[in-house]
Amino acid sequence: MVLDDLGSSLRGTLDTLRGKSRISEEDVDEVVKEIQRSLLQADVEVSLVMDLSDSIKERSLEEEPPGGTTARDHVLRIVYEELVDLVGESTDLPLESQTILLAGLQGSGKTTSAAKMAWWFSKKGLRPAVIQTDTFRPGAYDQAKQMCERAEVEFYGDPDEDDPVKIARDGLDATEDADVHIVDTAGRHALEDDLIDEIEDIDRAVDPDRSLLVLDAAIGQGAKDQARQFEDSIGIDGVIISKLDGTAKGGGALTAVNETGSTIAFLGTGETVQDIERFEPSGFISRLLG
Numbered sequence: 635m636v637l638d639d640l641g642s643s644l645r646g647t648l649d650t651l652r653g654k655s656r657i658s659e660e661d662v663d664e665v666v667k668e669i670q671r672s673l674l675q676a677d678v679e680v681s682l683v684m685d686l687s688d689s690i691k692e693r694s695l696e697e698e699p700p701g702g703t704t705a706r707d708h709v710l711r712i713v714y715e716e717l718v719d720l721v722g723e724s725t726d727l728p729l730e731s732q733t734i735l736l737a738g739l740q741g742s743g744k745t746t747s748a749a750k751m752a753w754w755f756s757k758k759g760l761r762p763a764v765i766q767t768d769t770f771r772p773g774a775y776d777q778a779k780q781m782c783e784r785a786e787v788e789f790y791g792d793p794d795e796d797d798p799v800k801i802a803r804d805g806l807d808a809t810e811d812a813d814v815h816i817v818d819t820a821g822r823h824a825l826e827d828d829l830i831d832e833i834e835d836i837d838r839a840v841d842p843d844r845s846l847l848v849l850d851a852a853i854g855q856g857a858k859d860q861a862r863q864f865e866d867s868i869g870i871d872g873v874i875i876s877k878l879d880g881t882a883k884g885g886g887a888l889t890a891v892n893e894t895g896s897t898i899a900f901l902g903t904g905e906t907v908q909d910i911e912r913f914e915p916s917g918f919i920s921r922l923l924g
């Protein structure tokens with residue numbers, strides 16, 4: 635990681651270590667304080683920030699810097715390794731035939747993410763199809779259809795059918811020539827029992843290879859309950875953080891990652907189908923600290 639990625643105040647603090655060959659506890663405390671400030675501002679959960687702080691402090695003071703390494707480079711390397719450990723690696727997504735189920739509350743960005751992912755897979759040379767099973771939100775069908783048209787990917791939905799499980803089954807049949815099936819589901823405003831029952835039924839019907847939880851970047855610690863519920867009901871393999879083009883940094887989603895033992899798959903960075911990035915630790919770390 636280049637120092638530029640770390641945010642200006644942290645960079646400044648690390649630069650005060652320049653020229654020092656030994657590092658003091660006060661030096662490390664200063665660095666850790668800067669990191670804490672940024673991460674808490676980015677909505678990262680306090681306990682995660684504290685664990686990270688302890689590891690950085692312990693390692694910076696206990697590990698012997700390799701010969702010729704300055705105190706600054708030694709701490710920088712540890713800070714970076716610990717931050718990568720915090721945000722995790724990217725969710726494994728083999729470029730092969732698969733079924734992906736999307737979960738999340740209403741408004742989290744599921745439908746948008748479904749079309750974006752389909753666009754992403756199509757650019758990788760696969761043939762995706764989006765299946766819209768959201769019969770709850772008025773307009774979900776039209777929205778998904780239009781976005782899939784823009785993404786130039788196959789779409790299945792049935793505005794006259796109100797059984798999402800039937801739509802899911804019919805959709806898989808109707809799009810059997812596609813390689814990647816992305817099944818969008820209904821959300822609710824809150825974690826209501828009927829939402830969980832419905833997504834469990836869809837999960838059983840489509841038997842996905844992976845289930846991804848879509849979270850708005852602005853989610854704070856509400857991520858914890860959502861993540862736990864979805865994890866307990868269908869199992870979460872990865873997280874998509876939407877709306878990272880806004881002011882929110884997405885640190886709350888790390889709570890969900892931690893809660894589900896999963897990783898981050900994609901980042902949503904706008905309203906159009908191309909506004910999707912594969913998660914990659916160092917870019918996300920710069921965002922969190924920036």
Ligand code: GDP
Nearest residue numbers: 740741742743744745746876877902903904905
């Ligand atoms: P769903 O109810 O979970 O399917 O959510 P939608 O996909 O309908 O998204 C809810 C709103 O958020 C819509 O107005 C989307 O255009 C918007 N949205 C989704 N993802 C993004 C994003 O990455 N950036 C921005 N700016 N808006 C987004």
